[in-house]
Amino acid sequence: MAMTCPFFRLPVELRLHIYSFAVLHNPSITIGSAELIGSHPDIIHRLYGGKRNPYPGIPENHEPVVEACYNASLLCTTNPATVPLSVATPLPDESHEHPHTAHLALLLVNRQVNDELTSHLKILKNSRISLFLAYPHGLHVCRTLTPHLLRQARSVHIAGNYTSRTFCSARAACVVPTGPKIKYNGGAAPDSTTQLGELIASLFGPHATHAVQKMELRIYYSGEDSYSTVWGDDASPTVIALRNIYYGEVGIEVWRGRFGTGVYLTARPTVDGERKRVVSTTWRRLEEGRPGEPECGSWIVDPEWPEWRHEAVASDGRKGDLVVRATPITGH
Structure with a gap:
């Protein structure tokens, strides 16, 4: 005789309460990596102590960070997050090999729990999170x-x-x-091009598996000649995004400066739900790097985050910026 899982003997109402408890109610989650700062023995103990191993695919002497809040330092490249090591520094809660949150543990119980929890999440739209990812390591x-x-x-x-x-x-x-070569844990860099393409396709591709209200991509290309890299490099995040957004309203702001180029790309579902792609583009002037101006590259962190607007709103720019109006493209 088949055994019945004790969990399913609970009333449906109680199971739904458990699902609600398992869902993270934090409005924001930030994912990135942080460099370990300390003596060599402290770093080695942090990486290898207990059952831990360096997390593959991120730079050496870094560890992955998943914070149940908004943390701009995990996204920032001009003043990135670090983990100062000392006797008082708490050790990681668990090995990165077993990142089981309550939500993930429930998903793995069996197919029925997985289906019930997935359906319950569709109802709890107001409790869903804003996910902030540092590129490329937080994405990985x-x-x-x-x-x-x-x-x-x-x-x-x-x-x-x-x-x-x-x-x-x-x-x-x-x-x-050319340029300095980053050494990665495990000896190999992650395939950021594929990872970004798969993530965006899961949101706005022809067979999207996740429904979101908005996606934002802020990428800074350093260098005086960086503008051509935005469009000419097949691995450029901007190119990857446009290649994998099949349907939706897409807004692109290109910020050109003396020391680099910033691209702010947004995507959201079409208002009428029609299967089409509508693209609008704006060119703006990026002022940075000179006395009294922001530090080069600090543009990537939106000062309004973690707040964001569902509707498409252009960033503040100088008078005379070039705007190309939206052009609908049906199909793909």
Whole structure:
């Protein structure tokens, strides 16, 4: 005789209360990585003590961070988050090999609980979270450690830097990679191009699996000749986003400056629900790096975060900025 799971003997109302408790009620979650700062023995103990191992796919001497709140330092590249190590520094709660939240644990019970919890999340729209991801390392952590959080997201916000190692703007050809090489745990860098494409396709692709109200992508391309990288590099996050957004209203703001280029891309479902893509583009002037101006690259963190607007609202810019009106594109 088949045994009945004790959980299903509970009244439906009580099970729904348990589901509600398991759903994270924090309005925001920030995911990134933080560098460990301390003596060499302290860093080694932090990485390898107990049953821990360095998390693969992020820079050496870094650890993944998932905070149940908004933390701008995890997104910032000019003043990034760190973990100062000392005797008083608490150790991680558990090995990164077993990142089981209550929500994920319930999803793994069986198919019925998974279906009930998934359906319950669709009802609890007001309790869904805003997910903030640092690019590329926070994106990697989300895709490999906490992909289930996308089920609870009502909005996704991605911010970071992009520097091409293969695209040469002068010749528009592939060249030998230059610049400092980042060493990664596990010896291999993550495939950020694929990870970003899969995430965006899951939100706005032809077979989207997650319904969100809005996605924001803020990417800073450093260098005087960075504008051509935005559109000419096949691995550019802007190109990847446009390639994987099949349906929705897309707004693009291109901020051009002396020291770099910022691209702010937003996507949201069409108001009428029609399967089409509508794109509008604005070119603005990015003022940074000179006395009295913001630090180069600090543009990637929106000062209004964690607040965001559901409707498409253009950023404040200088008078005379060029605006290209929305153009509907049906199909893809």
